[in-house]
Amino acid sequence: MRRAALSAGEARRIAIAAQGLNRSRPARPDLRHVRRVMADTRLIQIDFVNVLVPAHYVVPFSRLGPYDRSRLDELAYDRHEWTEQWAHEASLVPMDTWPLLQFRMRRHTPRPTGFADFLRARRGYVNAVLRQIRDEGPAAPEDLPPPRGVDSRIPGAWIGTVQRAVLEALFGQGRIAAVGRRENFTRVYDLAERVIPGEHFERRLHEHDQRRELLTRAAAGSGIAREKDLADYYRMPMRHARPRIAELVEEGVLQPVTVEGRGDMLLHRAAKLPRQVEARALLAPFDPLVWHRPRLRQLFDFDYKLEIFVPAEKREWGYYVMPFLLGDRLAARVDLKADRRASRLEVLAAWREAGTRETEVADALAGELLLFARWLGLERIRVGRRGGLARKLRKAVAAKAL
Numbered sequence: 001m002r003r004a005a006l007s008a009g010e011a012r013r014i015a016i017a018a019q020g021l022n023r024s025r026p027a028r029p030d031l032r033h034v035r036r037v038m039a040d041t042r043l044i045q046i047d048f049v050n051v052l053v054p055a056h057y058v059v060p061f062s063r064l065g066p067y068d069r070s071r072l073d074e075l076a077y078d079r080h081e082w083t084e085q086w087a088h089e090a091s092l093v094p095m096d097t098w099p100l101l102q103f104r105m106r107r108h109t110p111r112p113t114g115f116a117d118f119l120r121a122r123r124g125y126v127n128a129v130l131r132q133i134r135d136e137g138p139a140a141p142e143d144l145p146p147p148r149g150v151d152s153r154i155p156g157a158w159i160g161t162v163q164r165a166v167l168e169a170l171f172g173q174g175r176i177a178a179v180g181r182r183e184n185f186t187r188v189y190d191l192a193e194r195v196i197p198g199e200h201f202e203r204r205l206h207e208h209d210q211r212r213e214l215l216t217r218a219a220a221g222s223g224i225a226r227e228k229d230l231a232d233y234y235r236m237p238m239r240h241a242r243p244r245i246a247e248l249v250e251e252g253v254l255q256p257v258t259v260e261g262r263g264d265m266l267l268h269r270a271a272k273l274p275r276q277v278e279a280r281a282l283l284a285p286f287d288p289l290v291w292h293r294p295r296l297r298q299l300f301d302f303d304y305k306l307e308i309f310v311p312a313e314k315r316e317w318g319y320y321v322m323p324f325l326l327g328d329r330l331a332a333r334v335d336l337k338a339d340r341r342a343s344r345l346e347v348l349a350a351w352r353e354a355g356t357r358e359t360e361v362a363d364a365l366a367g368e369l370l371l372f373a374r375w376l377g378l379e380r381i382r383v384g385r386r387g388g389l390a391r392k393l394r395k396a397v398a399a400k401a402l
Contacts, residue, residue, distance in 0.1 A: 003264070004257045006273075011224050011259045012299055012328040013277045014267070018223025019289050020063050021279045021325065029060075029067035034075060037063050038082065042221040042233075043091045044072075045286040046084065048185045049308065051320040052338045053376060056092065058284035062325075066375040077180040083196065084171075084178040084187070087234055088291065097217070098174075098196050099203040100210045101234075105174035112157040115165050122147055129166055130175070130191070138179050138190040141167055211236060212244040219254055221288060222295075223271040229295040230266070233288075262298055277328040282368055290323055290330075302330040302353065318349050326364050331356040332389055334365070338376055345373040349386035350393045358392050365389075366396035 006014075016022050020040030026033050037060045038044065047055040057069045072092075076082040082092045085101050086108075093101075110116045119126055125147045133139050141164035146152035152161045159165045167189055170176045177195035180188040193201055205213075218233030219225065231241035245266070248254045254266040283290050285306045296302050304323060307315040318335025325331070335348040347369065352361050373381050381401070383394035 004255065004267070005260065006224075006257055006267075007260050008262055008299070009328055010273055011262065011265065013274050014223040014271050015225075015289065015299055016277050016279055016325070016328060017272050017274050018221060018268070021281055021289065022274055022277050023063065025063075025065040029064040029071075031071055031075065033064050034060050034067060034071045035081070038075075038092070038094060040221065041288045042217045043087045043093045043097070043288070045088050045288070045291065046090045046092060047284075047286050049320065052336055054185070055284040055286045058282070059287055061372070061375060062281040062283055062287060065371060073181075077178075080179075080195065080197075085174075086172060088232075088288075089235070089286075095197060095200050097214075098200050099205060100213050102174065102205075103207040103210050105172065108169070108172035108174075110165065110169035110172065112154060112159055112165065115154075115169065118162070119166070119169060122150075126166060126170070129163075130170070133176065133189065133191055138188045139167075140182060140186045140188045142186070208244065211240055212247060215241060215244050216248060216253060219248070219266065219268040220270060222268070224257070224259075224265050224267050224299075225295060226263075226265050226298070229292055232292045232295075279325050279327060280364055280368055281325045282334075282372055283323045283325055285320070285322065289325070296330075300330045304333070317351070321349075324361075324365050324368065326356070326361060329353065329356060331361045332365055334369075334393075335386075338378060340378075343377075343379040345369065345376065345378045345381045347381060347383040347390070347393065347397075349384060350389040351387040352389040358389065362389060362392040362396040366393060366400050369397060370400055 020037060044056045044059050057072060060067055060072060076092055081095060083095055083098055085093055085098060086104060087093050087101060110119060129144055141161055144163040147162055150162060152163060154162060154165060159168060171189060174192055176189040177192040178187045179190045179195055182188060214234045215230050218230045222229060227242060227245050230245060231238050253269055255269060257265055257267045259265050290296050290304060293304055296304055307317060308319060317333060321333050321335045323330045323333050330353060332350060332352050334350045337346040337348055339346050352358055369381055381397050383390055383397055
C-alpha cells in the first residue's frame with residue numbers, strides 16, 4: 001500500500017494547528033480559552049525559572065495573547081480541573097490523565113539517589129507525615145517536623161530537605177497530590193483521594209491501555225510525528241511505546257505518511273491541514289511545540305538548545321532564549337530577561353533564521369515583544385546589540401513604541 005505524501009510545509013502547518021497556535025486570539029481571554037489551551041496541548045510542563053515569568057504561564061500566552069495568569073492557577077488549584085503529576089516532566093495535566101500515569105507512579109524512584117533506603121528505614125516518619133496531612137490538612141515541607149536523629153538537610157542535593165524529599169516521593173507515588181503553590185513556588189500537598197475525583201482516583205486500566213491512551217493523546221497533540229516524538233511526549237521508553245504505536249496504526253488512529261525531505265512519519269487521523277498558517281508567537285523553551293529538539297530539527301530546520309546550565313562564556317545564544325514562530329516557520333530567536341526594577345524587557349540578543357525576510361520578521365517580532373512586555377507589567381523594551389537581527393529589531397520596537 002502506497003503511503004500518503006506531504007510536503008515539509010504541510011507537515012509544519014499540521015503540527016502548528018494541532019497545538020492550537022493557528023487560531024485567532026480572543027479579544028478577552030477567559031477560563032474557556034485557557035481550558036482550550038490544555039485541550040490542544042494535553043499537558044503543560046511546569047518550570048519556575050523566573051527570568052521572565054514561570055514558563056508554564058507562557059504556554060497559554062503564546063496561544064491566547066495577554067490573559068489573566070490567575071486563570072491557570074484557578075483551573076489547577078481552585079477548581080481542580082487539572083492536577084500536577086510527572087508526565088513529560090513535572091506537568092499540569094487534565095484530571096482524566098491522572099489514572100493513565102498510575103504505571104509510572106507504581107515505579108516511581110524517589111530522589112535524590114538512594115533516598116528509597118531512607119523511606120524503607122523510616123516508615124514510621126513517612127506514616128506520621130501522612131497522618132499529619134490526613135488529620136491537619138494540606139502541608140508543605142516547612143510545615144513538617146524534621147525526623148528525629150537525622151539532619152533534615154540533604155547535603156549536595158537540589159531537593160534540600162528530608163521533609164521535601166519525603167513529600168516529593170509520596171507525590172511521585174500518587175499517594176498525595178498538589179493543591180497549591182506558595183509564593184516561593186513550594187508545592188502544598190493533600191491526600192490524593194481528597195484531590196483527585198473518585199471517578200479518576202478509582203479508575204484502573206491495564207498498563208498497556210494506559211500507555212496506548214497516552215500515546216493517542218501525544219499523537220493528537222502533535223498532529224504529525226515520528227515514533228520517538230510520540231514516546232517523548234510523556235517520556236515513555238521506546239520498548240514500551242513501539243508495540244502500542246503499532247496497535248494504533250493497525251486500528252487506523254495513526255496513518256503512516258512520507259514527508260518530502262523529512263522521511264516517514266505518523267499522522268493522527270483527526271489532524272487538520274490548514275491552507276495557511278498565520279501564527280505569531282513567542283514560545284517558552286518548554287512549549288510542547290519545541291521541547292523535543294530532534295523533532296524541531298526535522299520539521300522546522302531549527303537547531304535549539306537551552307543553555308541555562310551552560311557557563312556564560314560558553315553559551316552560543318544566551319541564557320533564556322525563546323523561539324519566535326511566524327507563519328509556519330520558526331523565524332527568529334531572542335534572549336530575553338525582565339528587569340523588574342527598571343520595568344523593562346531586555347532583549348539581550350536577537351537572531352533571524354536563514355530564509356526569512358529581515359524587515360518582516362523584525363516588525364512582527366517587535367509587535368509580539370511589546371504585547372509580551374505589557375502582559376508582564378513592564379513599561380519599556382531595550383534591545384541590545386548582539387545578534388544579526390538586533391539593529392533592525394531595535395528600530396522596529398522604537399517605531400511601534402512611539
